[in-house]
Amino acid sequence: MQRIAVIGAGIAGLGSAMALAAPDREILVIERDAAPPADLEATFESWDRKGVTQLRHSHVFLGRLFSLIRDRHPRLLQMLLASGVRELDFEVGLPAPLRGSYKKVPGDENLSILFSRRTTLEHVMRDYVRSLPGVKFISETLVRGLLIEHGEPLRVAGLVIERESGAREDLSTDIVVDASGRNTLCTDWLRENGCVIDEEESPAGILYFTRHYRLRDHQDEPPRDGTPGAGDLGYIKFGVFPADNRHFSITLAVPEIEFALRTSIVRPETFDAICAKIPGCARWTNPARAEPVTKVFAMGNLKNIWKRWVRDGEPEVLGFFAVGDAALRTNPLYGRGCSSAVMHAHILADVLAATSDPTARAMEFEKRTWRELHPFWEALRKQDLSAIRRAKNEQNPNYKPRLKARLIKSFADDAITPASRGDIKVFRALMPAFHMLEKPGRFLLRPGIMARVFWVWAQPKSRKAHLYPPKLGPDRGEMLRQLGLKGAPA
Ligand SMILES: Cc1cc2nc3c(=O)[nH]c(=O)nc-3n(C[C@H](O)[C@H](O)[C@H](O)COP(=O)(O)OP(=O)(O)OC[C@H]3O[C@@H](n4cnc5c(N)ncnc54)[C@H](O)[C@@H]3O)c2cc1C
Structure with missing residues (x-):
């Protein structure tokens, strides 16, 4: 032995x-x-x-873990599902404009998340x-x-x-x-x-704040109406994490340099007030739908x-x-x-x-x-360094991005985002790296994807208006003002 x-x-x-x-x-x-x-x-x-x-x-547990459990430990997957753990498959996670026309192709079965x-x-x-x-x-x-x-x-x-x-x-x-x-x-x-x-x-540059909630009796999770349940407002990143047995949690990640925000957010009333101002969180934390079941947990010392x-x-x-x-x-x-x-x-x-x-x-x-x-x-290390720069720029009302930074932002906001929300091939190409099933940075190299993304980039905004996600939430100044926190521009 x-x-x-x-x-x-x-x-x-x-x-x-x-x-x-x-x-x-x-x-x-x-x-x-x-x-x-x-x-x-x-x-x-x-x-x-x-x-x-x-x-x-x-x-949240990504497709790589899901498929590894399914393929190598199928009995464990059965045990998880029997205990209330949920599989969110590729189709359920489609952006709103792509719903209704979906046809399954081989590979989609690996792109599931375990909640x-x-x-x-x-x-x-x-x-x-x-x-x-x-x-x-x-x-x-x-x-x-x-x-x-x-x-x-x-x-x-x-x-x-x-x-x-x-x-x-x-x-x-x-x-x-x-x-x-x-x-x-x-x-x-x-x-x-x-x-x-x-x-x-290398620094992660953020602090993590989480609160758990439970759906009230006779209440369901809000319908997937296209309001993003996760996003980056620059001064705060948010995510709703549906979970097992009628539980869910919300995480708000705050850049380390947002001092006023990070010191007040641990107060449950501030945490919930922030959620109420972010539509993707508010529809979950609505007191008629769910009740908080924990305090706000905080965690720092996050590094790569x-x-x-x-x-x-x-x-x-x-x-x-x-x-x-x-x-x-x-x-x-x-x-x-x-x-x-x-x-x-x-x-x-x-x-x-x-x-x-x-x-x-x-x-x-x-x-x-x-x-x-x-x-x-x-x-991820590089992504964090760029998020740290963005958080710093958010605090500077006079910040004017250079041409290269403007181009990168436009490529993300006006090409990749609308293309992935309106073209199933682009969305599908993005997912394997997100789920750790393919190395990052390869999706644009897949046949035809670059051309599809550039085509969307070239369209005037008016022609692709329906492909932009709804506004994620208030800008920094507005949020800090509404919360009565220091650092809000006059
Ligand atoms: C805030 C936060 C949120 C996260 N969210 C996600 C997420 O959404 N999805 C995801 O995939 N990952 C997430 N992660 C990462 C994930 O939690 C870790 O990567 C994962 O737990 C690593 O597993 P591990 O077994 O290496 O460490 P751990 O899960 O931390 O386990 C270490 C174990 O070792 C034990 N131990 C330590 N020292 C000793 C000792 N001397 N003797 C005996 N036992 C010892 C501890 O008690 C513990 O049980 C998150 C991490 C953080 C910090």
């Missing part, structure tokens, strides 16, 4: 256990927090999850993982260190764990998977032992991080693999983290199956992680 220890039972840890479980393996999932209560609502209301600060923030509270997804995933052969959870147990064999390179041979009673013990392993998330200590422990782990960091475990063509460590947020982090706004974490775990499983040589495993894991995940990370 091969023994694999997985540190953390978050999404990457559960994904790793799912991907690695096999009759000839013992998989020990070591988790600092207690197991969830048996009931889904109790899990949402009271599961104490100190190890996952983002547990009660809005989560669920994170607590529900994690709870059901955990039940599924518990039923797999050889998997054992060791809960309320903290990993305190790595057992390291010194050599060139280092080899991780096990873990030091601390039980709830405070008792410490050594656990020898064949492989350690670090799925301990954004605050992993493994990187530090390895560095203290001489590993050189390069790390690239990428770590490298191979240097100058040599692995820095053997027998150790970091997956999910422990290895790379992206801005949560794009909803990529969970897809990325579970993909990463499956890359690891493929690599371990392909070779038993420890050096080859380390090299191949690094190579495939780079090839399959880095393009998304890099695209």
Whole structure:
């Protein structure tokens, strides 16, 4: 029997256990927090999850995760759907002008989103993982260190764990998977032992604020009338996240430099007042339709991080693999983290199956992680830098964009947006990268897409007026004035 220890039972840890479980393996999932209560609502209301600060923030699960679960873990998909998790398929997500004329084509079946509270997804995933052969959870147990064999390179041979009673013990392993998330200590422990782990960091530039709601009895979700449920007002980004069992949440992401807004938005009355001024949120939070069920959760320290475990063509460590947020982090706004974490775990499983040589495993894991995940990370990093610039410009009433910036904005607003809202081929071409099913930036290269987008760009605005989305919400000055906040232009 091969023994694999997985540190953390978050999404990457559960994904790793799912991907690695096999009759000839013992998989020990070591988790600092207690197991969830048996009931889904109790899990949402009271599961104490100190190890996952983002547990009660809005989560959405993209097509990559959906299709991976459907294809490799069909029983899990059944369990999720039976627990109230919902599949929003490609057709339901079509922009209003495209509804009615839709014909399904192969590939559309992968472009589904799973709507669920994170607590529900994690709870059901955990039940599924518990039923797999050889998997054992060791809960309320903290990993305190790595057992390291010194050599060139280092080899991780096990873990030091601390039980709830405070008792410490050594656990020898064949492989350690670090799925301990954004605050992993493994990187530090390895560095203290001489590993050189390069790390690239780039700001996300926003703070996250989330509130959960429940539909009132006899009320339904608002009809999909074309009012966007997500958008970017420049000084605030908003998103409605439908979820399971009549729940939904709203996230408002505020640029770090919007000081007055970010300090007042945690007050429930301010949060709801902002929602009431954004039509895409207001139709959900209308008090006749839904009631808030939580406070406003806030989260900062959001960054893009990428770590490298191979240097100058040599692995820095053997027998150790970091997956999910422990290895790379992206801005949560794009909803990529969970897809990325579970993909990463499956890359690891493929690599371990392909070779038993420890050096080859380390090299191949690094190579495939780079090839399959880095393009998304890099695209999001650049997107964040441009959003940070935009937020700064929003605060400057005298800002006049240069020609290049005006062209880029016009291409986004007057070409891509109306083209994707009025031409199913353009919309369909955009979706695979959004869902992490295709590398970013390729959609314009698909046959005929560039010509279709340019054709729409060339049309006068009056001819494509019906293809623009409705106004997303008030501009910055208006919003701050209405909320009585500092920073509003006189
Ligand atoms: C505000 C916010 C919103 C997000 N929204 C989305 C979204 O909409 N869609 C999406 O796909 N992603 C989203 N993400 C990203 C997603 O939450 C993460 O990418 C994902 O949780 C990563 O999984 P993980 O297992 O690596 O880390 P986590 O899920 O954080 O799990 C880490 C686990 O390790 C445990 N642990 C840590 N240290 C130890 C230790 N020493 N010993 C034992 N156990 C330990 C923790 O208790 C925890 O259970 C969001 C992130 C944030 C911050």
